[in-house]
Amino acid sequence: xxxxxxxxxxxxxxxxxxxxxxxxxxxxxxxxxxxxxxxxxxxxxxxxxxxxxxxxxxxxxxxxxxxxxxxxxxxxxxxxxxxxxxxxxxxxxxxxxxxxxxxxxxxxxxxxxxxxxxxxxxxxxxxxxxxxxxxxxxxxxxxxxxxxxxxxxxxxxxxxxxxxxxxxxxxxxxxxxxxxxxxxxxxxxxxxxxxxxxxxxxxxxxxxxxxxxxxxxxxxxxxxxxxxxxxxxxxxxxxxxxxxxxxxxxxxxxxxxxxxxxxxxxxxxxxxxxxxxxxxxxxxxxxxxxxxxxxxxxxxxxxxxxxxxxxxxxxxxxxxxxxxxxxxxxxxxxxxxxxxxxxxxxxxxxxxxxxxxxxxxxxxxxxxxxxxxxxxxxxxxxxxxxxxxxxxxxxxxxxxxxxxxxxxxxxxxxxxx
Numbered sequence: 437x438x439x440x441x442x443x444x445x446x447x448x449x450x451x452x453x454x455x456x457x458x459x460x461x462x463x464x465x466x467x468x469x470x471x472x473x474x475x476x477x478x479x480x481x482x483x484x485x486x487x488x489x490x491x492x493x494x495x496x497x498x499x500x501x502x503x504x505x506x507x508x509x510x511x512x513x514x515x516x517x518x519x520x521x522x523x524x525x526x527x528x529x530x531x532x533x534x535x536x537x538x539x540x541x542x543x544x545x546x547x548x549x550x551x552x553x554x555x556x557x558x559x560x561x562x563x564x565x566x567x568x569x570x571x572x573x574x575x576x577x578x579x580x581x582x583x584x585x586x587x588x589x590x591x592x593x594x595x596x597x598x599x600x601x602x603x604x605x606x607x608x609x610x611x612x613x614x615x616x617x618x619x620x621x622x623x624x625x626x627x628x629x630x631x632x633x634x635x636x637x638x639x640x641x642x643x644x645x646x647x648x649x650x651x652x653x654x655x656x657x658x659x660x661x662x663x664x665x666x667x668x669x670x671x672x673x674x675x676x677x678x679x680x681x682x683x684x685x686x687x688x689x690x691x692x693x694x695x696x697x698x699x700x701x702x703x704x705x706x707x708x709x710x711x712x713x714x715x716x717x718x719x720x721x722x723x724x725x726x727x728x729x730x731x732x733x734x735x736x737x738x739x740x741x742x743x744x745x746x747x748x749x750x751x752x753x754x755x756x757x758x759x760x761x762x763x764x765x766x767x768x769x770x771x772x773x774x775x776x777x778x779x780x781x782x783x784x785x786x787x788x789x790x791x792x793x794x795x796x797x798x799x800x801x802x803x804x805x806x807x808x809x810x811x812x813x814x815x816x817x818x819x820x821x822x823x824x825x826x827x828x829x830x831x832x833x834x835x836x837x838x839x840x841x842x843x844x845x846x847x848x849x850x851x852x853x
Contacts, residue, residue, distance in 0.1 A: 438781055439505045440504040441505075442502060442503070442504030442507045443493075444507065446477075447514060448511050450752075451510060451753065452756045452757075453756055453766060454477050454480075454510070454759075455530065456763075457763050458478075460767035460770075461488070461491040461492055461493055462492075463768075464771055465492055467774065467775050467781070471488075472500065472501050472504055473485070473488045473494070473501070481763040502522055505783070507529070507530075509529070511531060512528050513530075513532040514540075515544075516539070517540070521547070522544075523547050524549075526550070527785070528549050529770060530552075530553075531555055531568070532555075535700030541798060544797075550785055550798060552773070552795045553797045554773070557773075557794070558795075563791050566773040568770070573618070574614055574765075575618075575758055575765070576754040577622065579751075579754040579757055579758060580619055580754060581607070581693065583720075584693065584720045588690060591627075592626040592627045592628040593627025605690040605691060606630075607690065607692075608632070608651075608689040609623070609630065609631070609648070609692075610731065611632075612632050612642060613695060616632065620648045623693075629649075631650075632651065633650070634650075637652075640652075653678065682707070682711070683710075686707060686714065687715055687716075690718075690720070691722075692715075692720075693724065694723050694724060696731050698728075701728075703729045704731065705732070712732065712734060713746075715746045718746075719746045720747045726750035730750060735750045736750045737752050738750055773791075
């Protein structure tokens with residue numbers, strides 16, 4: 437009998453994505469999996485139950501879906517507190533915010549669930565097609581620019597007409613990670629003049645290849661990234677000097693998109709209230725780090741704040757606002773990940789494999805996975821009263837956390853994504 441993979445309907449506020457789509461089912465059945473989808477799971481994203489059954493899936497109630505040997509979800513952390521959630525021996529795949537939601541991870545460990553957190557996917561070549569954080573970050577960067585364009589009392593492109601010439605909007609993107617680069621590309625396609633800043637000088641070439649100007653600030657940045665190319669958290673004096681030197685660039689911008697995250701920590705404040713006050717009336721800031729405190733001092737998550745006649749959008753879970761394509765991309769990530777894990781129709785958690793080892797945050801008894809929560813890794817063993825703390829060999833700033841994810845959909849594997 438084939439191993440069943442259950443796909444539940446997401447229940448989080450505003451979450452409209454689903455973990456698989458009809459077009460991805462063939463990839464799952466090809467590796468020997470039976471797909472069981474909860475009734476109505478894909479409706480919010482535009483995928484009806486009939487479309488799933490036509491591609492070979494079986495539609496069932498929630499209880500049956502969550503009893504499957506493998507459960508693929510978007511917000512996996514939410515299942516930790518569900519009474520009928522995955523139990524002993526189940527494998528759960530999805531966003532689970534391990535650095536910011538320890539309670540959920542510990543709850544899944546106590547249940548004996550093996551949890552694979554897609555935010556922690558290593559950035560290696562063979563894992564690129566499994567990188568859900570990046571796929572969702574692309575959509576967040578795109579949507580952030582559309583939100584700003586819709587709110588700005590100007591148009592983005594330059595127009596030359598009989599009524600005169602309209603100057604193009606000026607857009608500043610802070611952070612040239614996955615979300616930032618997509619924001620740059622989208623703003624350029626809309627006709628804006630785009631500038632971008634990143635603490636890592638190495639991304640200058642990528643920024644310029646998209647037609648944007650790279651803003652170079654006179655700051656010491658020799659320790660801005662680690663040996664793997666990931667941005668590192670800086671001290672408060674660095675951020676203070678950064679604010680001082682960025683003030684003029686921000687003031688000259690009509691739109692600012694911020695994307696800076698430090699995994700497992702509060703997002704750095706890069707734009708102060710005084711810098712907001714220095715912008716022209718009607719300007720727009722979209723803060724993609726809102727769920728982790730925000731890069732803008734006045735940001736409030738999931739709200740639009742008007743400060744000094746400037747609109748500051750605390751963006752939360754933007755991929756869910758384009759659920760059809762977000763689900764399509766996520767489904768591809770999940771299907772490729774499961775194809776990597778499933779051998780002869782059964783899932784295998786080989787901790788000698790880098791992809792498995794780095795994404796595994798809890799493992800069925802008696803073994804356990806170790807993951808960095810702060811400066812240490814916690815060994816979570818179901819049934820034990822005490823947790824053993826061991827020093828981690830990896831820099832916790834390299835371990836992604838989500839927001840959304842989960843979500844922040846922003847690619848939090850580096851500070852500037």
